[in-house]
Amino acid sequence: MKCKQFKKCGACRFQCDEYEHSIAYKQNYLNNLLSEFGRVNGIIPMEKPFNYRNKVQAAFYFDFKKKKTVSGVYQSNSKSITPIDYCALDNRQADEIILTVRKLADDFKLRAYDIRSKTGFLRHILVRKGFNTGEIMVVIVSATPVFPSKNNFVKALLEKHPEITTVVHNINQSNTNLALGEQSHTLYGKGYIEDTLCSCTFRISPASFYQINPVQTEILYNTAIDFAGLTGKEAVFDAYCGTGTIGIIASKSAKQVLGVELNENAVKDAVSNAKRNGAENIFFIEADATKLINDLAKEKEHFDVVFMDPPRAGASKEFLLSLLKLKPEKIVYISCNPETLARDLKTLNRKYRVEKIQGVDMFPFTRHLETVVLLRRYVKEEKK
DSSP, X not given: OOOTTHHHHOSOTTTTSOHHHHHHHXXXXXXXXXXXXSOOOOOBOOSSOSXXXXXXXXXXXXXTTTTEEEEEEEOTTSSOEXXXXXXXXXXXHHHHHHHHHHHHHHHXXXXXXXXXXXXXXXXXXXXXXXXXXXXXXXXXXXXXXXXXXXXXXXXXXXXXXXXXXXXXXXXXXXXXXXXXXXXXXXXXXXXXXXXXXXXXXXXXXXXXXXXSOHHHHHHHHHHHHHHHTOOSOOEEEEETOXXXXXXXXXXXXXXXXXXXXXXXXXXXXXXXXXXXXXXXXXXXXXXXXXXXHHHHHHTTOXXXXXXXXXXXXXXOHXXXXXXXXXXXXXXXXXXXXXXXXXXXXHHHTTTXXXXXXXXXXXXXXXXXXXXXXXXXXXXXXXXX
């Protein structure tokens, strides 16, 4: 299955190759970066590497020559939109819903927004589907708060797609290509969906972070939990905890979990998710992870395991040095960027040895790769 638009879109680097070739390329890439730290296990591939994206978004523009609304994705490093009807990586239902919204926009005379003239209504659409629950959320993003004929629009959308469980109107008045604005209104349903991951249930709101490939996410998180070797007696620290996903899953096998996250809304979601799953042994703090770890180290607080899942930029040098002061027995590093992972391991390697390295192909046919690394603190006495 090869996409005609992949050169313009730029997202699928390996769309012209067989899947096995892309895995071999990523394996060689990972080996070159990380083999100095230890043996790199074979990347875990995806059994069915198509239509795995449970989060699909598109931008709109009006084609004056064809006199109709067009949807697609922004080209790499560009403000131009590549028209796309179907993507080989997208959930098929999500693509169908986007096409319907595109047609309804013309039927209801809702002109697509033009970022240059700053005129028009319809900017983006976001569709999220719960892989295990089947719940579907549609987020319609506009440039203005007034949604003409919104009730009739939603009614027409639901008649075409009764599988949709909630519809949200999001307002984005910024002059950027960012998809979502800060203000949202629920037009139908609960305003969120739920999905299950590793036997835990999580609420997914329009702006919530939730991995786009739930099949491989279960493999990734189960690998991380397995690396931690939890027995029910451990004190666990979840840095970069986000909405609490990995920490809540780990709490089932740990004595106590402390999660830290700087984003206020993410912390609220994490608390809600913990209550939803009856996780009474996990606690969340809204704070800067580096400062909190330094404070905990000064107070000689002890943690057996630290989970860290930083953004693509990796962890800051300050964070890593504070982690060395905390002295957990094990660190489980979940990385979405092997290059910054290799950089950070050089700092952690001063006091920790790398025991396991496992790649997981979370985003087939793209250049992206997730990696889980287990580090254990050296038992030899430190020189005074």
